[in-house]
Amino acid sequence: MSVETTPRTSSAPVPHRWRNLFTLTGSTAIDSTEQSAISTIFPTIASALGLNSGHLGIMTAAGKIASAPAGPAWTWLAARTSRKFVLVTTSLVGGLFGVAAGLSHEFWMLLVFNTLMAASLVGGSPVANAFIMDCFEDRRRGQAMSVLYGVAAAIGSFTGPLLGLFTQLDDGWRIGLFTMGAIAIAAGLAQWVLIRDPGIGASEPELGDLDQTKRGSERADLASILSLFRVPTFSIMMLSRMLSGHLLITVFGVTFLVDERGFDNATASIVLVPFGLGYLAGIFGGGAVLARLDDVLPHRGRVWYIQAAQVLFAVAALIGTQSEATSIWYYATFWALMGACQGMNPPVNRPIISSVISPHQRGQAMAIFITVFETLAWAAFSLGAGQLAEVLSIEGVFFWVLGVMMIVNALVLGLLHRTYPRDCVRMAGLLNAQRDRAMQRRADADVDD
Missing domain, CATH: 1.20.1250.20 (MFS general substrate transporter like domains)
Known part of the structure; x- marks a missing residue:
């Protein structure tokens, strides 16, 4: 028996899409700030550990190099497990490595933990982008991206200077990294509680009304x-x-x-x-x-x-x-x-x-x-x-x-x-x-x- 179908031109709004967006916006801002935390307070770290700007260049480059394969690897894991699992895990693991970086007593410890933190946190970005695309129909995706990156940038512009205030304390750079790591862990827990994955293709007019199992997997x-x-x-x-x-x-x-x-x-x-x-x-x-x-x-x-x-x-x-x-x-x-x-x-x-x-x-x-x-x-x-x-x-x-x-x-x-x-x-x-x-x-x- 055949069935005649016609392309759908609209679909009902995806449930929980705004809650998902704002939760991911907050975690994106926190993860981005934690990634840049070392650069923000590096002068104090350099003074405490006897480093120079060359060491900062090495750490920055190492973080970028590690991020290139880590992004696709985390996305592969999301396809094998779930997107929510990876979003939560990247924040939790990245936060733990951030705390570990605050315990560093020599350059190589700082380099290793900073690189692992960057490789962990980078996984949330592509997964979050794909996740949001499944929450908003094509016409609204530009506005959703504006919120994600605009609000995250605005939050980051305030947290950077606040992070710098820790440098006025004895071993304040360690306290700053501990704090950012703890906040990243809290962001991961918030994602675990708040976000609801609508499934692949939920915002597509052609697929949105199908059962999630019928839309296929990543x-x-x-x-x-x-x-x-x-x-x-x-x-x-x-x-x-x-x-x-x-x-x-x-x-x-x-x-x-x-x-x-x-x-x-x-x-x-x-x-x-x-x-x-x-x-x-x-x-x-x-x-x-x-x-x-x-x-x-x-x-x-x-x-x-x-x-x-x-x-x-x-x-x-x-x-x-x-x-x-x-x-x-x-x-x-x-x-x-x-x-x-x-x-x-x-x-x-x-x-x-x-x-x-x-x-x-x-x-x-x-x-x-x-x-x-x-x-x-x-x-x-x-x-x-x-x-x-x-x-x-x-x-x-x-x-x-x-x-x-x-x-x-x-x-x-x-x-x-x-x-x-x-x-x-x-x-x-x-x-x-x-x-x-x-x-x-x-x-x-x-x-x-």
Whole structure:
């Protein structure tokens, strides 16, 4: 017996989605702050253990290197166990390693525990992103990403200075790490109590009304991972990640203002405040704009938006870094604009990927995007720019990386005008076919009964 089905165009809101989002937002902010805790209080650690900035570089690099394979590994474990289990475990284990780091009495102990902490906490990010995509329908995902990253950034901007207050106490850096570790453990327990996994594909109109067991489970085998790169839009987004030169402004921005514009360190650091505020404005405003664009220009609106973010960043960077001024507020203005343009990206790049990748593969897609390619880009730009700055100056590096390369990135993203609508239609077809098969099996079971 056959059953005739029609594609669904809407689905009821996923239960508990806002509670899930805000719980994961809080834990993301705490995990991110704990990962950066060592950097925040490193001067005090250096004084206590006899370290220097080279040791900080080693720890930072080790954490990034460990994070690259750890992200996909945690996502694989989520597919084998459950996403909630991994979300809770990464926070608990990361918190324990953070406490252990506070017990360190020599550099190698600190290095090992900090690296293990980074490898633990990184697993929560791709799993949380895929989890939230299953809580919100495609049109609302930009707004959900705005909340996740915007609120987390806002919380982080306050917890960083608060963490610095511990350095005024004897062995205050240890107390700070103990405190952050304990908070991360508490965040893990909160996730265990509060979040409710709706299951793979719960927010998809084609699958949402099916029983969770009929939607299928997450795939995390090697063949499935490699198949992601056969999706043209996904491959373009990975290439774009490697061309995302705006990562460099947070690494060398203050150093540029000190070494090549003559400001003292304290004055140059002022630009970090407007940059952070601009980032928040870009990420929250971006989510609202994208919801409107999806109505006016389905599929293509997102492509124009992400291209505009790259071009606007390049313009702000070229004007702000290639001209000289005596006032720090001149630079603060352009740092705010660069922050806003950088903040425009999270609400759009993750929904673009999610709408062309099967719900069953999104966890690994996010792991590759967030932990692998972002790590490669971070390492390439940080190490390469440091070497080029010796030859070209930081201003010269900024011209090519923040300006020219970002325009090239926008041109590469223009390829999405051709691939993205087609990949969205293809994915809708695959989900509808899965729905038809599930409905057919249901009809056959009814006949057998």
